[in-house]
Amino acid sequence: MILTKNHLDKAINTVDGLVHQTPVLTSSALNEMAGAQVYFKCENFQKMGAFKMRGATNAIQNLSKEQKAAGVVTHSSGNFGQAVALAAKNLGVTAYVVMPENAPSVKKEAVKGYGAIITECESTLKAREETSAKIQQETGATFLHPSNNLDVILGNATAGVELLHKYPELDYLLVPVGGGGLLAGTALAAKYFGNNCNVIGGEPFAADDAYRSLQSGKIETNASANTVADGLRTNLGDLNFPIIQELVSEIIRVEEDEIVEAMKHIWQRMKIIIEPSCAVPFAAVLREKEKFQYKKIGIILSGGNVDVMNLPF
Incomplete structure (x- = not known):
């Protein structure tokens, strides 16, 4: 494109x-x-x-009505998770954020504070991707990649x-x-x-x-x-x-x-x-x-x- x-x-x-x-x-x-x-x-x-608030907001706003109703999911140890959580909250969309278990508690608290549903996983990319895919499958949520979208x-x-x-x-x-x-x-x-x-x-x-x-x-x-x-x-x-x-x-x-x-x-x-x-x-x-x-x-x-x-x- x-x-x-x-x-x-x-x-x-x-x-x-x-x-x-x-x-x-x-x-x-x-x-x-x-x-x-x-x-x-x-x-x-x-x-x-x-800056990640910009990308998260634009991506969620561009989803269809049906996609917004099903929510969004991402995996992030920090900023993008917070961005998706806050952008989703502002737009009335459910956000699922997969975070490695060793992510700083201050970042987990911030994501939680913005109203996202956190799922913790092992701190490997494979675990993050597999956990995100499982949530996608169970909820129908749209996956948002932090940078490759x-x-x-x-x-x-x-x-x-x-x-x-x-x-x-x-x-x-x-x-x-x-x-x-x-x-x-x-x-x-x-x-x-x-x-x-x-x-x-x-x-x-x-x-x-x-x-x-x-x-x-x-x-x-x-x-x-x-x-x-x-x-x-x-x-x-x-x-x-x-x-x-x-x-x-x-x-x-x-x-x-x-x-x-x-x-x-x-x-x-x-x-x-x-x-x-x-x-x-x-x-x-x-x-x-x-x-x-x-x-x-x-x-x-x-x-x-x-x-x-x-x-x-």
């Missing part, structure tokens, strides 16, 4: 009034540090604290569209890449709403499957993903990877200490809470300062659901 500007316009209308139009912040101190003009799109201020990707794209409406002359747009749903959506936003705007993904060296996938031309996986950026430990999917292949100019990898430093700078200078995954694109800008010198750069701060009792600095 070819995604067009019309698809993006429809997604913008679909989520309008159901998600926050988040602010764009700047910092002269961080601009000086980067040697560039940086515009931070603050999805850490989004409902439930992350076209309605989710289009919903995610609305953050980039909002940023480009405000600042249409951006030279670069940077986002973190985990499952690829935000990167693919942002790339579509830049294609249809940008003006020669290059889209770049930021990724940890410790979980660089997307970087390797672009190199090899096929979806690669990580044998291990021991990174502080816990939101980026997932792999690309067959729906978002072709979009990324076509529209993303490159992926910049960063070291763990660079992620922590970038996160610290944003906390200290901007006085806002972001999670480690969020800091990866700014770490990429600082790592490759020559490339970005004097340019206008948009960065999507993907979320702020961080465990403040367990900070990496």
Whole structure:
């Protein structure tokens, strides 16, 4: 399926009034540090604290009346589970969320607090998928993938569209890449709403499957993903990877200490809470300062659901 500007316009209308139009912040101190003009799109201020609210809302809104009546199911250890739970609650739809038994209790409580029905399983992808399939079979609920679903990707794209409406002359747009749903959506936003705007993904060296996938031309996986950026430990999917292949100019990898430093700078200078995954694109800008010198750069701060009792600095 070819995604067009019309698809993006429809997604913008679909989520309008159901998600926050988040602010764009700047910092002269961080601009000086980067040697560039940086515009931070603050999805850490989004409902439930992350951009995933956009994709979940768009996907549920696009279901038929019958599908909505049967409910939705997803598997998630965190943000997407919360997004589906809250979006479903707002739209009067039952949500089933499969969570690994070792997911932080704070995340389980948040999902429960939004009214979803939680089923715990072993902390393997196989167990998550099998449990989700069983619920699907028993309830007739529609499965929503956190990143490899076209309605989710289009919903995610609305953050980039909002940023480009405000600042249409951006030279670069940077986002973190985990499952690829935000990167693919942002790339579509830049294609249809940008003006020669290059889209770049930021990724940890410790979980660089997307970087390797672009190199090899096929979806690669990580044998291990021991990174502080816990939101980026997932792999690309067959729906978002072709979009990324076509529209993303490159992926910049960063070291763990660079992620922590970038996160610290944003906390200290901007006085806002972001999670480690969020800091990866700014770490990429600082790592490759020559490339970005004097340019206008948009960065999507993907979320702020961080465990403040367990900070990496």
